[in-house]
Amino acid sequence: MKFYFFHLMPYGALDLDYVKTHESAWLTLPNSYYDPIQGHRLYHRYLGELRLADLLGFEGVCVNEHHETAYGLMPIPGVIAGALAYTTKTAKICVLGRALPLLNNPLVVAEEYAMLDNISGGRLIAGFVRGIGVEYHASMTNPGESHGRFQEAHDLILRAWTEPGPFAFEGKYYNFLYVNIWPRPYQKPRPEIWIPSQGSAQTIDWTSHPDRKYTFLHTFSPITAVRKFVGQYKKRCEDYGYSPSSDQLGWALPLYVAETDAIAQREARGHIEDFFNKFLRAPTEYKLPPGYTSLESARAVLSGTLKVREQHLSFEKLIELGMFICGSPSTVVEQLERHHYEMGIGRVVTMLQFGTLPPEQTEKNMRMFAGEVMPKLRHLR
């Protein structure tokens, strides 16, 4: 099992009383709630936590992209990844990922990732995502074009990385007379690619295709959903005539480790509840603009099967749903081991800071996880 340290860089100084007057921490929460003095402090703290992860022996340090939200302060994740590429020594730099359909010129991602790969000496892991639904409200990108733009932008970037330029690219959404990026990627033939996903059938099918065999990273979902979608991914691989390696199966989730189960619960409870109920808070219309999912998936949402996140999620509920792993080192080891044997998951993207979790607790969580959990699971293949 390989372990990666993921940071959302939330605006942890958020006045959580916002819920009394606003329906979401996304899109419509006035940015007067953001204080640049606090922001400056938080960016420095979070960059320090990412550097610490490198020193503690995590396989990679991970960032991602969100817009117009207190949930994560990295609208341009390349800024953070650039700082990490220069200051870290061994960890992979994982951008999980850039939201391709939102861009009018996806070549900027080919260029940005190539720069990161060169600066880090080939340590980049390139994540590509469609972006969650609310980004389509923020960027005015047509949600009905999401899959089409994603696949076309991906094809363009792959060709830009691997084919000698200049060449012309003809697409439905993107057209270029001269594709000829400088720099080219450091890694040959290209950086490794991960696809973070919440389980769209189309994405699973595309990711598992033998031409790609990209790592499928299931993110922040109930364990039943992780089981279901990882299962579907493996099934698609088998339909294509091969067995996926454990490196192809990833899971991203928040975790908290402390001396005992009781201490872990006490220290994490309020912070994880606020993370899921206040930082992730958004009505269905924000998350699922029409066309972002297939009609069939939208029907499933309306009939209530995907409504987990609409309810208040208590600490107990989060544990029961398996959306959060929390406890003593042996509790956490036991659960991750079980999921590895059951689902074959080989890559765990850990979120050890969430929402308002303060610096001392974050560092303690990181050190305990790296010192007492990772060594017991690394040998699993």
Add this chain to the structure above:
Amino acid sequence: MVDQHEFLTVHGCRVAIRRQGLGPPLLALHGMDGASSFGPLTQRLATRFSIAVPSHPGFDDSDTPEWLDGISDLANFYLEAIYRLDLRNFHLVGTSIGGWIAAEIAVRDSTRLASLTLIAAAGVRASGATMGDPFLWSPEAQVRNLVYDQTIATAQLQAPASEDELDRRLKNRFTSAKLVWNPRFYSPELQKWLSRLRVPTAIIWGANDKLFPVEQAHEFKRLIPHSMLSIIPQCGHLVHVEKPNELSALIFNFTRQGA
């Protein structure tokens, strides 16, 4: 009065068309909610017109073709459908995005049109007047924000809806979003060329439209100077649902004047 349903296939896309009434031909183009809410209006219009109410590609029982990307695809589709249905000297009426389609048709070719009626129409933007965002509205707000008289909304919200009806609404919402997302609810091209119109044109708006503010009605009027503008008080976006009597009277009056 016979209410006939038929299907027409144009450019590989099969669409449902309801026909009703006897008299001069009238083509009515529906808004984002599909053709079914047209009932109260078409009943009245059918006393004097021979009406055709198609469900647009991507709506109701019509196919959703691969080629459907935007409103201009529908305008070109209908220009072909008009030819195939052999509509001549006909009255073209559109509400909301149906009004947008109607305006796009008229700008491209109005030689077969007797008149054009745009009801709470999308298609132009009145600078500085903020449109509503129905894609962020809750399911309840989606009903309440479209009418002025909240007793109508309450009745709609309380009426039971079958599985088929919910599917139809979802399909219509998906297609609507795809057609109007960006630029939201308008076309810079259309705005540029509306002044080409010579056909008699009526612009009809609800004074309390929360989706398309009434400033948009004035913008249409500014762009089509010979048009007749009517603003109906105490009326929201769904003029045909909320004020079918006033609306049909305006159309009767205008088509007699103009045609």
